[in-house]
Amino acid sequence: MSVLKIKDVSKIFPNGNVRAVDSFSLEVADGELVCLLGPSGSGKSTLLRMVGGFERPTSGEMTIDGEDITHVPPEKRPTGMVFQSHALWTHMNVFKNLAFGLKLRKVAPDEIKRRVEAVLDLVGLAGYGTRHVAQLSGGQQQRVALARSLVLEPKILLLDEPFASLDQHLRERLREEVRDIQQRLKITTLFVTHGQDEALSMADRIVVMRDGKTEQIDRPDVVYREPQTPFVAGFIGTMNLIEGNVANGIFSKAGYSTPLPVSDGPAILAVRPEALDLAVASEGSQGKVHRVTDYGTHGLVDLELNDATRVKAMVSHPDLFRAGQGVTLAPRAIAAYRDGVVIHRA
Amino acid sequence: MTAIDAGQPVLAAPERRRPIGLLLVAVPVLLVIWLIIWPIISAVIQTVWVKTPEGGNSFSVETYRFFFSDGYSLSNLSITLWTTGVCAILLLVVCLPIALYLRFSDSKVAAYVQGLAIFPMFVPSIILSFAFIRVLGPNGTVDLVFNAVGLPKIRSPYLTPWGPVIGLVWDNIPLTVLILLSGLGNVSNQAIEAARDVGAGKLALLWHIILPRISNSVLVAISFAVLGIFSAFTLPYVLGPAAPEMMGPFMQRTFRELFEPQTAITQAVITFGFCIVFGLFYVRSVARNQAP
16 A cells, blocks of 8 residues: 655755646545656646655645655665666665665665566566667666666555657557556556657546646646646647637637537637548638548548648548648537636537 | 769768868877877886896886885885875865865855865965965965864974875866866756656765766766876875885985986886776776776
């Protein structure tokens, strides 16, 4: 049972008085994998480093299984961190990298050997103990970095963009492997990434962060389908965000209008490209096709509304559309935002 | 076929450039041969190919036999080795903490500490010697301050073996700090954090992570210091005791005051012999550390 609780944690860096994390609260349940997702500078890495003990929170409290760890130094925390750059010790071979933490804990040599071999087997590197880390590929190095954390059996596993330095193919393979290992060991995990694919495919829950604050905490499917703020809507996946006005229950923008049962005033209409149907129209068109891209399995049509606002629509038959054609838009699912919060979803 | 013909001049270019490259390196190589290699060979020849009373020349190791059987020469060699060893240890003890502080401190004070550590580099040895005498010598600043507060006089290290040790350590701090700092630059913050993450305290971090990663820099720093200190002249001459004396002042006195150039050259060859042993040890260690 390893539960991580973060309560009202803030971090203000003295240089420039930057508030990197602002009153952040989160509870990560036992065995859960939570992804901190956000753009650069959103405070996700700072938050992870605070959980790891490498940054001191300016205020707030952090507990693991009820034990306050807010001011505990990293070497005494029951956490294990995997760094973006692997951070392997190049003067040691793979075995020594993994055994170092166990030796510091005065584990018996036989037990060290057993545990190191077991964890190397777990990450698919059985027999690699005598290899020098410089002889390993990037993916193997990242597995060693993961094994180095896992061998100590931490209560909380912290992953700081562990796949950022790997190529796309390897990244996809490794994230599946890491997820498998995490589920097999049922280890509570906090994972930082700025890759939404990683977050959506791995996480039990996603925390979308912006300017050190939480924008939304939800299951990946909910974050994707029901973004709570225009920022989340724009950040996760591709989303058309059309700024317009609502009058008498009709949203309108540059010749395009659609019913929107909310009070009058400005609003942002959010429509996913896959939820926007197009029809070629010789008269009464609401937009004009700018470009058609055929991806084989589907097509993506770039449209321009009358005021040059760009909108994307996913179509199953891209060959039906040509640049310059007039089209009408028919959204199947919409959300509307005002003052940064959702006001309508249909 | 055309492509091959067109490629010929390009393939021939390195052949044409080779003499230019050789000419470029020839100047420094010739200078090294003229100013370093030849004097060494000449010195060795002069010490073993000696004039006979009959006016001819013959092979003899008499000067070396004299050096290694003469108590005074051996005590000079021994004080030189002692001074070099003590200085090397003290330099590590003093410079490693400074370099570690400069590498890992975010404080603004670090810039001032770095300035202070590098400052001796710009002070000539002779100025440093007289500054030492004014501060630590008899009736120097320390004595005056102690006297003013009613404390007894200190036993001044001036004209004792510790005089050159203090001076040489101070003189060698900048280069040693700079070399260690450059080595510490290769130890990434994430490597340090990863070690702390698995439970390494400060001592374990230093011993298991930092020192192995900077072993080459430590070797380079100590080798440079040892090579300089072993054959140092000014500081041991001004601050050291009259007897025993370090090899630098010993050679000078043998040459200038005793008018025994061949004995002085023998002392120089023996000094060179020790330095080259340190040099070879350094080259071997660095090569071994760099091997995959």
